[in-house]
Amino acid sequence: MPTVEQPVHDLVGIGFGPSNLALAIALREREARTGERIDAVFLEKQPSFGWHRGMLLEGTTMQVSFLKDLVTMRNPASEFSFLCYLKARGRMLDFINHKTMFPSRMEFHDYLEWAATHFADQVEYGSEVVAVTPVTVDGTMECLDVVIRRGEGELSTRRTRNLVVAVGLDPVLPDGVVSDERVWHSEELLDRLPSVTEPRRFVVVGAGQSAAEVTDHLHGRFPRAEVYAVFSKYGYTVADDSSFANRIFDSAAVDHYFQAPETVKERLRAYHASTNYSVVDLDLIDELYRRHYQEKVQGRERLRILNASRLAEVARGAEGLRVTVEFLPTGERTVLEADVLVYATGYRPGDPLTLLGDTGEHCERLPSGALRIERDYRIATSAHLRCGIYVQGATEHTHGLTSTLLSNTAVRAGEIVDALAGRLRDSGRGTYAFSR
Numbered sequence: 001m002p003t004v005e006q007p008v009h010d011l012v013g014i015g016f017g018p019s020n021l022a023l024a025i026a027l028r029e030r031e032a033r034t035g036e037r038i039d040a041v042f043l044e045k046q047p048s049f050g051w052h053r054g055m056l057l058e059g060t061t062m063q064v065s066f067l068k069d070l071v072t073m074r075n076p077a078s079e080f081s082f083l084c085y086l087k088a089r090g091r092m093l094d095f096i097n098h099k100t101m102f103p104s105r106m107e108f109h110d111y112l113e114w115a116a117t118h119f120a121d122q123v124e125y126g127s128e129v130v131a132v133t134p135v136t137v138d139g140t141m142e143c144l145d146v147v148i149r150r151g152e153g154e155l156s157t158r159r160t161r162n163l164v165v166a167v168g169l170d171p172v173l174p175d176g177v178v179s180d181e182r183v184w185h186s187e188e189l190l191d192r193l194p195s196v197t198e199p200r201r202f203v204v205v206g207a208g209q210s211a212a213e214v215t216d217h218l219h220g221r222f223p224r225a226e227v228y229a230v231f232s233k234y235g236y237t238v239a240d241d242s243s244f245a246n247r248i249f250d251s252a253a254v255d256h257y258f259q260a261p262e263t264v265k266e267r268l269r270a271y272h273a274s275t276n277y278s279v280v281d282l283d284l285i286d287e288l289y290r291r292h293y294q295e296k297v298q299g300r301e302r303l304r305i306l307n308a309s310r311l312a313e314v315a316r317g318a319e320g321l322r323v324t325v326e327f328l329p330t331g332e333r334t335v336l337e338a339d340v341l342v343y344a345t346g347y348r349p350g351d352p353l354t355l356l357g358d359t360g361e362h363c364e365r366l367p368s369g370a371l372r373i374e375r376d377y378r379i380a381t382s383a384h385l386r387c388g389i390y391v392q393g394a395t396e397h398t399h400g401l402t403s404t405l406l407s408n409t410a411v412r413a414g415e416i417v418d419a420l421a422g423r424l425r426d427s428g429r430g431t432y433a434f435s436r
């Protein structure tokens with residue numbers, strides 16, 4: 001259990017994905033600029049840095065320009081930019097000659113990993129945050145104790161004045177579905193695939209970017225296997241990355257979205273959901289169609305598209321799965337024997353309240369029940385809770401579509417650091433006498 005003497009950090013970051021990595025950079029750059037140190041430590045449950053490793057498929061590319069890296073939109077002169085990474089790797093000219101704004105996901109992962117190595121002394125990997133409890137001083141909650149599990153269950157705590165929760169996305173499976181050796185979420189793909197030997201048939205559910213990439217990957221990697229893509233749309237639809245629509249990811253759009261009444265927020269989200277959700281890059285749609293057609297010409301169709309369809313039943317046998325697919329317009333059913341079923345059924349942002357426990361009772365809610373989050377990404381709290389709890393990611397309802405993406409990460413990190421620095425200055429940190 002924590003003791004009253006333990007040191008108090010200015011900031012503990014939960015998760016060390018791109019969001020909190022960008023924050024660590026913004027903190028360091030602010031310190032270099034102002035000479036003021038904000039003492040921060042980051043807790044990451046993975047054993048080392050990793051960005052959606054299970055979907056790090058060869059040939060896949062970023063869905064955001066490399067200029068929307070961890071820093072450039074906030075500080076184009078930063079030493080942590082994608083361009084500085086290229087320089088460090090000796091690939092600047094090669095990248096320029098490649099003539100693309102959209103690096104491969106593998107290269108961007110390498111960039112993120114490279115940036116993360118500069119913060120090794122501030123990150124504790126293999127450290128899962130399992131709870132957050134308030135520390136009360138004279139009736140107000142001045143600090144938080146962050147409970148960390150390492151390895152086989154050893155628990156420890158870190159005490160902090162501020163928390164930045166950036167735990168990313170949770171994979172979503174349909175109700176009642178549990179992943180196992182034959183049923184996976186797309187997020188697990190590359191971790192699970194080595195266990196598959198001589199597969200005959202895969203079924204992939206969903207019509208988003210993940211589903212299309214998984215379908216493409218399985219079809220290419222297993223030249224003897226059939227891949228059935230099952231989804232309720234009539235066909236894959238295109239991710240809208242046209243220039244005017246792309247403005248929904250601008251920093252200014254965050255301001256506009258934040259100020260807008262709920263009805264306007266809902267309309268904006270509905271208009272522009274097709275920039276991100278249940279959509280696929282046109283190049284990939286074209287490639288899948290090209291292959292599908294080519295196989296028809298050749299008379300051996302391995303890539304099967306079961307459109308306007310749903311899974312009606314999944315039964316398990318000793319040899320594999322029996323998957324019943326229903327064609328929605330007619331109700332006709334088809335039974336498939338399959339080795340593996342991959343649900344590429346998307347994600348939802350991790351809910352900060354699951355970690356906050358009793359502290360969550362002091363967080364304000366909107367009429368919808370969702371957390372009230374201020375423009376500076378701080379959760380609005382009762383006057384009893386004086387410490388700051390900031391959220392990166394789970395703010396789509398308040399800050400708009402860019403929240404779960406990389407497009408505004410650099411700017412958001414700077415905004416949070418400015419807010420933190422201001423509040424630390426105003427509160428006169430380090431003056432508390434703790435009692436528990």
Ligand SMILES: Cc1cc2nc3c(=O)[nH]c(=O)nc-3n(C[C@H](O)[C@H](O)[C@H](O)COP(=O)(O)OP(=O)(O)OC[C@H]3O[C@@H](n4cnc5c(N)ncnc54)[C@H](O)[C@@H]3O)c2cc1C
Binds near residue numbers: 166
């Ligand atoms: C396959 C895939 C590809 C994507 N590609 C793009 C893209 O090209 N462009 C784009 O803009 N967006 C993309 N996204 C969206 C994605 O959300 C962002 O790229 C990015 O990952 C957001 O960064 P983050 O740090 O907020 O979350 P994450 O990257 O998910 O990082 C969160 C971190 O928190 C850790 N964590 C979680 N819970 C705890 C805990 N309790 N204790 C300690 N650590 C914890 C996790 O291990 C993880 O490392 C993609 C998403 C997926 C699934």
Ligand SMILES: NC(=O)c1ccc[n+]([C@@H]2O[C@H](COP(=O)([O-])OP(=O)(O)OC[C@H]3O[C@@H](n4cnc5c(N)ncnc54)[C@H](OP(=O)(O)O)[C@@H]3O)[C@@H](O)[C@H]2O)c1
Binds near residue numbers: 233277345
């Ligand atoms: N290369 C890359 O950069 C890359 C790669 C992969 C993913 N991503 C990003 O990751 C994010 C998530 O993409 P995603 O494709 O994983 O998720 P997504 O866009 O949310 O798509 C989920 C798909 O699953 C379907 N679905 C959801 N629940 C279902 C259910 N119960 N039964 C059947 N189908 C169901 C949805 O259909 P309905 O729409 O009909 O509900 C949709 O087709 C996006 O931001 C995407 O851009 C990026």
